[in-house]
Amino acid sequence: MNSRREFLTLSGAACFAQSNDVPKWKSKVIDIHLHWRQDLRMDKDANLVHMDGCGVDKAVLLTQARAGDAAAAAVAKYPAKFVWSVAADITKPDAEQVLTAAVRKGALAFGEIKYHVAADGPELRRAYALAGELGVPILIHFQEVDHFEGEGKWSTGFKNFAAMLKAYPKTKFVGHADAFWANVSADYREEAAYPVGPVKKGGVTDKLLGDFENMFGDVSANSGNNALSRDEEFTSGFLKRHQNKLMFGSDCGCSNGRGDGLGPSVAKRMQGKCVARETLGILHKHLDGGALTKVTWGNAHRLYKIKA
Ligand SMILES: [Zn+2]
Ligand SMILES: [Zn+2]
Numbered sequence: 001m002n003s004r005r006e007f008l009t010l011s012g013a014a015c016f017a018q019s020n021d022v023p024k025w026k027s028k029v030i031d032i033h034l035h036w037r038q039d040l041r042m043d044k045d046a047n048l049v050h051m052d053g054c055g056v057d058k059a060v061l062l063t064q065a066r067a068g069d070a071a072a073a074a075v076a077k078y079p080a081k082f083v084w085s086v087a088a089d090i091t092k093p094d095a096e097q098v099l100t101a102a103v104r105k106g107a108l109a110f111g112e113i114k115y116h117v118a119a120d121g122p123e124l125r126r127a128y129a130l131a132g133e134l135g136v137p138i139l140i141h142f143q144e145v146d147h148f149e150g151e152g153k154w155s156t157g158f159k160n161f162a163a164m165l166k167a168y169p170k171t172k173f174v175g176h177a178d179a180f181w182a183n184v185s186a187d188y189r190e191e192a193a194y195p196v197g198p199v200k201k202g203g204v205t206d207k208l209l210g211d212f213e214n215m216f217g218d219v220s221a222n223s224g225n226n227a228l229s230r231d232e233e234f235t236s237g238f239l240k241r242h243q244n245k246l247m248f249g250s251d252c253g254c255s256n257g258r259g260d261g262l263g264p265s266v267a268k269r270m271q272g273k274c275v276a277r278e279t280l281g282i283l284h285k286h287l288d289g290g291a292l293t294k295v296t297w298g299n300a301h302r303l304y305k306i307k308a
Contacts, residue, residue, distance in 0.1 A: 022257075023055045025280055027293040030300045033112070033139075033176070033220035033249025034059040036071055036084070045074065046255075048081065053257020054276040056250070060085050060304065062112050062139075065098045072106055083306050085109035085139065090123045096130050103134050108304045111139025112176065119157040120164055128164060132171035137303050139218060142179035145193040147265070158183055159204050165212040172303060174247070176218040180205055181227035184238065194226040194267065199234040209242045216303060217242065219295075220249030222267040225279045236286045243291040247300045248283060250276035 037046035051059055058081055063071040065088040075082045086102035088095050090113060099110060110131050117123045119142065131138040143154040158179040165173065182188045182195050186202040208215045219228065228235045239246065252275035255261030259274045270278070283295055301308055 022053065023277060023280070025055050025296065026284060026288065027296045028058075029056045029248060029280065029296045030058040030060070030306075031056045031220075031250045031276060032060045032174075032247045032300050032304070033218055033251040034061055035251070036061040036063040036067065036074075038067070038070060045078070047074070048078070049255065050250075050252065050257045050276075051081070054250070054252075054274050054280070056257070056276060058082070058306075060109065060249075060300070062087065063107075064088070065102050068102045068105060068107065075106065083108050083304065085111045085304075087112055087114075090115055090127050091117065095123075096126060099127070099130060100134065103136055107136070108306065109137045109139060109174075111137075111174065112141050113138060114141035114154050114177075116152045116154060117156075119155045119161055124155065125164075125167075128168040128171045128173075132168050135305075137172040137174050137216065139174040139176055140180075141177040142175060143177050143193070144179045144190045147193060155179075161204070161215075162208060162212070165208065165215055169214060172214050172216060174216045174218050174303075175205065175208075176220060176224070176249070176251075178223045180217070181223040184227050184234070194223060194269075196226070196230050199227075199231040201234075206238065206241075209245050215245065216299070217246045218249045219246055219279055219283070220251035221275065222270050224249070224251075225275055225282070226267075226269070228279070228282050235282065239283065239286045239295070240291060243287065243294050244299060246295050247303070248280065248296045250274075250279065252276050 034047060039046040061071050061082050061084045063084050063086055065086050068086060071084040075084055084107050086107035088098040141154050142158040144156055178193045183204040184199055184206055186200040209217055253262050253266060254274045257274050259272045
């Protein structure tokens with residue numbers, strides 16, 4: 001009996017590992033971090049190709065304002081599959097006007113917002129205030145360690161972000177990227193983009209998610225996957241603690257939801273892998289039932305006010 005059961009388990013696992021199979025996740029999945037793809041050479045919508053390849057049901061398409069009309073058209077064509085989020089250059093004087101116009105056209109959020117400015121600087125403050133006024137969440141890329149020479153930093157000063165959460169209580173902030181995720185550990189000193197090893201309790205990110213109603217987290221990208229892969233015990237507690245605040249996102253660059261077509265800039269540990277598959281695997285390992293559904297589906301629907 002034992003060997004028979006073992007055989008079944010092993011063959012089941014092997015079957016799942018085959019990249020040709022689309023994983024069957026235990027809950028419905030919305031990807032809140034899918035950079036909008038428009039590949040007119042393909043006979044199928046390129047966003048759907050990625051989603052269908054990794055078992056994602058719905059996605060928030062992150063779109064630059066100049067492509068807003070095309071994104072809105074994609075949403076109109078596939079209303080059960082897509083909603084969209086808008087980004088505009090917040091260092092330009094017309095940013096508020098552009099972002100407001102996109103929300104009037106149906107964008108449900110600002111993001112991703114990624115510019116070489118301080119997290120408490122005037123450009124981002126204007127965006128925070130406007131997001132609060134319009135009632136849309138704002139997704140921010142926090143990064144303080146360059147990935148390549150001369151890259152520069154993005155939304156700097158995450159360690160002091162509590163001041164912004166207090167200053168803009170009506171605004172819903174969604175944290176993302178290297179500095180947001182590296183700061184799960186209290187000993188992070190900006191020495192690496194993707195720190196490894198055991199997480200030291202009391203990190204800024206853990207604290208902000210716990211202390212502030214308006215702080216949320218996007219588990220996407222290598223940064224989110226790395227933070228949730230370095231210390232199993234931490235991951236389990238962190239996901240359960242913040243099950244009402246965290247949302248699944250991929251920020252994956254692969255073409256098909258199977259890890260193919262990744263560019264040279266992809267992090268070494270993610271080469272040949274689809275981030276969506278990897279991170280959904282982690283979420284399934286540590287969460288189940290209602291908690292899992294909140295992180296892969298429910299929280300995003302509530303925060304982005306998406307009709308189910
Ligand atoms: Zn980003
Ligand atoms: Zn992928």
